[in-house]
Amino acid sequence: MLDGLIIKSQSGFYTVETEAGRLICQLRGAMKRGRRRGDVAAVGDRVRLLPLQDGSGVLEEILPRQRILSRMAPNPRGAYQQIIIANPDQAVFVFSCAQPAPHLGMLDRFLVIAEKQGLPAVVVANKVDLVGEPAAREMFGHYEPLGYTVVLTSARTGQGLEALRQHLVGKISVFAGPSGVGKSSLLNLLLPDAHLAEEEVSRATSKGRHTTVVRELFRLPDAQAGSYVADTPGLKALALWDILPEELDGYFPELRRYVAGCSFSDCTHTHEPGCAVQEAVERGEVHRIRYESYVRMRTGQEVE
Secondary structure, X not given: OEEEEEEEEEOOEEEEEXXXXXXXXXXXXXHHOOOOOEOOOOOOOEEEEEXXXXXXXXXXXXXXXXXXXXXXXXXXXXXEEEEEEEOOOEEEEEEEOOOOOOOHHHHHHHHHHHXXXXXXXXXXXXXXXXXXXXXXXXXXXXXXXXXOEEEEOOOOOOOOHHHHHHHHOOOEEEEEOOOOXXXXXXXXXXXXXXXXXXXXXXXXXXXXXXXXXXXEEEEXXXXXXXXXXXXXXXXXXXXXXXXXXXXXXXXXXXXXXXXXXXXXXXXXXXXXXXOHHHHHHHOOOOOHHHHHHHXXXXXXXXXX
16 A cells, blocks of 8 residues: 555546656545545545556545635536645735726635634735836735735836745645636746646636646645645636534634624624624725625625
């Protein structure tokens, strides 16, 4: 038996990195049977496998996951949990300063999901060359006081690339973000041997076209062991499928300290009198854009 790390998943075949090299594996038949609500194996899983004489292998055991980044996906038997990556050390959420315009409500939803999973998050504001650094900081600067790392980058000029790389060393990092923001362009600079297809933005719609179809971990060149980067399909939405409305305020770091000061223990922070959160917004202690994102999520509105 060998221990390994799944670094690629495609059509039921898993590429596993082990001390003995890379093996193409499939799940043992017993692991495929029975009802399930999520992926049995995923990129980032630590596994035990049985090597076969032909150089392939059989996955015998999926070791317990520490955390996941996932979304709900359609299935003939109903929705199931699709694991984007297992056991990431951090999420890197890439959004553009322009072309397309930044969807901060979508970023806020991604950050809520990261908070739910206990997953540290890095915010990358790409295409800073299109708007200038002062404007980029104006757009994304309010995330830093909340404890999120913000890196301003430009895939075209190379600005911020080394700073971003330093945040990836020694970690398994999953990149996610809407299409067209330059995520694959950044990754091609960080991972020159990966040859990732770059996202295009339609001039007519200013919306990106999805290009990434295979989930895969790539080693960060010239970095210490354990430095991997995962590219993911362009994600328009990561659903808040396992977050109850009444617990949502706990995943906004800036709201947590005010909740106990509300007049009502079941305060939704949307309309009640004596709401400490709304009062903090009025005093400018909570950024209004973040609060508006919270309200849309709390009331079940689509976040764009």
